[in-house]
Each structure stands twice: as C-alpha cells, then as structure tokens.
Amino acid sequence: MTQEQCPHRNNVQSTEKPQVYKVGIYGWRKRCLYFLVLLLMILIVVNLALTIWILKVMNFTIDGMGHLRITERGLKLEGDSEFLQPLYAKEIQSRPGSPLFLQSSKNVSVNILNEKKQLVSQLVAGSHGVHARGKMLEVKSSAGKLLFSADDHEVVVGAERLRVMGAEGAVFSNSVETPHVRAEPFKELRLESPTRSLYMEAPKGVKIEADAGDFQATCRSNLRLESKDGEISLDARKIKLLRLPEGKTSPSGTRQTVFEVCVCPNGKLFLSQAGTGSTCQISSNLCL
Incomplete structure (x- = not known):
C-alpha cells in the first residue's frame, strides 16, 4: 500500500504532540x-x-x-607526666639545672635484673622507709672519695670523723677495731661496759692520753694492767694509791706520817710504817 492510499495515517501523526520523558x-x-x-x-x-x-x-x-x-x-618530656604501665628506658635524666622528681602514691621501686631476669639489686622507697638490697652498698663524695660501704664481710666508714649523736652513745655487741678513739673538743670520752668486762688490746701497746682533763678507770671487780714483754710506766707528778691497808702501828706514841709501799708475792700492795729498815716483813700478814 502506498502513502497516497493511506492519507488518514499522516493526519493522525501530525495531530499528536511529541512526548517528553523527565x-x-x-x-x-x-x-x-x-x-x-x-x-x-x-x-x-x-x-x-x-x-x-x-x-x-x-x-x-x-x-x-x-x-x-x-x-x-x-x-x-616537659612538665608533669604520668605512666600507667611499666616504663622501659636506658637512661632517664632531667633538664640541665632542673631536679628529677619521682612521685608515687605507694612506693617507688628500682629493680636491677641480670641476663636471666633474676633480681640482683633493689631499691624501694615507700611509706615504711627506704629499703636497699644488693651485694654491696657504697656512698662516695663528689670528689670520688669513699665515705661509706657495706657488704657481707665488713662495713667501712671512709669519712675523717664518725660522729654518733645519740644520748646513749654507740653500742657494739662484738669487738671494735680502730686505730684512734677521740672525743669532741670540750667533751668527755667514756668507754663503758655496764654488765660485762671491758678489754683493750693492741699488739704494740695501748696509749691513753687526757691532755686537758682527768683520766678515770672505774670497775666493780678487778682492774688489771698487764704487759707481757714490756713495762708499765706511771708518769705523773703525784701518784696516789688510796685505801691501801696499813700495817702494824709504831709502838711509840708519836703518830707515824711516813709509810712505805710493800708488795706481796701475789701482787697485793699495802702500807707499812717506815722505820730505819724495811717493815714490810712485820706486816706480811696482810698478804694473806
């Protein structure tokens, strides 16, 4: 069918508007x-x-x-810092001219471990005090001089002077070895053993000096001065032996004022009235 044969189709298409889709x-x-x-x-x-x-x-x-x-x-780190977990560091130091401040509500512990993770040294500062644990403890001055050291064998005080400020002095339960014991200026030096004996021994001698005061040795039982190889020297302007027993009195009525010191074989001393000869034999009954 040709286009001329369908005229109505063209009319329909021409009358319809084109549709727009949005x-x-x-x-x-x-x-x-x-x-x-x-x-x-x-x-x-x-x-x-x-x-x-x-x-x-x-x-x-x-x-x-x-x-x-x-x-x-x-x-x-600048300012205050708080660590909630363990801190591992090779070195901790403060700023130049500023102190290093460590604060804890319980304690501050410094532990040193060896290669096997075993504790070899420890420092604990807490509310109950400061506790240190280790093989050796050393305290040195700024110049490197040893001031104090302690280990299992001995305790060394390297300072020029050891001062004990307690009212009761220093108490030693065992022996004390020292080359020199001296009191402070204008203070008394007292060596005392209230319940036991007091021994002072030295291989080359014991020297006791009191340049500006008196020397007094008091004991309840016996006072013994012994020199095995040498002698005992009492060097003084006056030597007083008090409370020595006296021998027999002189038959004469005059009061005797001159005595001689007699020595018994057992070492006892007593006074005997002096005469033209020795009167120690007359009073030898005091040696018993």
Missing part, C-alpha cells in the same frame, strides 16, 4: 536526598573542627605531641 528524582525523595547531603556536610565540618581542636589541645607538632618531644637523643 529523568531525575522529584518530590519527597529529592528533599530526603538534599537533607542527607546537608547532614553529611555538617558532619564533615564538625569532624574537621573537632580534629583541628584535638590537634590544638594535644599540641600535635612535627616534633611530637603535648609535653612529649622526639629528639635525636630520644624522647623529651
């Missing part, structure tokens, strides 16, 4: 989409603001964060 989201869907986009923009702006605020508050920089700085020598 592509997109309209209505409530479009409004929801805009709302979600706006909400996401708000969240992004808030997150960005919070991130900038956190960076500002925490003081984030290229060198570190807050009081923590990363340097060539290690980590550097």
Whole structure:
C-alpha cells in the first residue's frame, strides 16, 4: 500500500504532540536526598573542627605531641607526666639545672635484673622507709672519695670523723677495731661496759692520753694492767694509791706520817710504817 492510499495515517501523526520523558528524582525523595547531603556536610565540618581542636589541645607538632618531644637523643618530656604501665628506658635524666622528681602514691621501686631476669639489686622507697638490697652498698663524695660501704664481710666508714649523736652513745655487741678513739673538743670520752668486762688490746701497746682533763678507770671487780714483754710506766707528778691497808702501828706514841709501799708475792700492795729498815716483813700478814 502506498502513502497516497493511506492519507488518514499522516493526519493522525501530525495531530499528536511529541512526548517528553523527565529523568531525575522529584518530590519527597529529592528533599530526603538534599537533607542527607546537608547532614553529611555538617558532619564533615564538625569532624574537621573537632580534629583541628584535638590537634590544638594535644599540641600535635612535627616534633611530637603535648609535653612529649622526639629528639635525636630520644624522647623529651616537659612538665608533669604520668605512666600507667611499666616504663622501659636506658637512661632517664632531667633538664640541665632542673631536679628529677619521682612521685608515687605507694612506693617507688628500682629493680636491677641480670641476663636471666633474676633480681640482683633493689631499691624501694615507700611509706615504711627506704629499703636497699644488693651485694654491696657504697656512698662516695663528689670528689670520688669513699665515705661509706657495706657488704657481707665488713662495713667501712671512709669519712675523717664518725660522729654518733645519740644520748646513749654507740653500742657494739662484738669487738671494735680502730686505730684512734677521740672525743669532741670540750667533751668527755667514756668507754663503758655496764654488765660485762671491758678489754683493750693492741699488739704494740695501748696509749691513753687526757691532755686537758682527768683520766678515770672505774670497775666493780678487778682492774688489771698487764704487759707481757714490756713495762708499765706511771708518769705523773703525784701518784696516789688510796685505801691501801696499813700495817702494824709504831709502838711509840708519836703518830707515824711516813709509810712505805710493800708488795706481796701475789701482787697485793699495802702500807707499812717506815722505820730505819724495811717493815714490810712485820706486816706480811696482810698478804694473806
């Protein structure tokens, strides 16, 4: 069939308008989409603001964060710092000219371990005191001089003077070995053993001097001065032997004022009235 044979078809097509199809989201869907986009923009702006605020508050920089700085020598902390977990470090030191302050609510412990993770030295500072544990303890001066050391065998005091400030002095349960014992100026020196004996021995002698005062030796039982190879010298202007027993009185009525000191074979001393000859034999009954 030719086009001339169907004239009604051309008329129908010419009278119809072309249809337009719209592509997109309209209505409530479009409004929801805009709302979600706006909400996401708000969240992004808030997150960005919070991130900038956190960076500002925490003081984030290229060198570190807050009081923590990363340097060539290690980590550097400025101000107060708190560690909630164990801290492992090779060296801890303060800033030049500033002290190093360690604070704890319970105690501060410093432990030294060997290669086998065994404790070899320990220092604990707590509310009950300071406790140290180790093979040896040394205290030295700024010049490197030994002031005090202690180990299992001995305790050494390297200072020029050892001063005991207690009212009862120093108490030694065992022997004491020292080259020199001296009191402070204008103070008395007392060596006392209230319940036991007091011995002073030296291979080359014991020297006792009191340049500006008196020397007094008091005991309840016996006082013994012994020299095995040498002699005992009493060098003084006056030597007094008090409470020595006296021998028989002179038959004459005159009061005798001159006596001689007699020595018994057992070492006892007594006084005997002096005469033209020795009267010690007359009073020898005092030697019994």
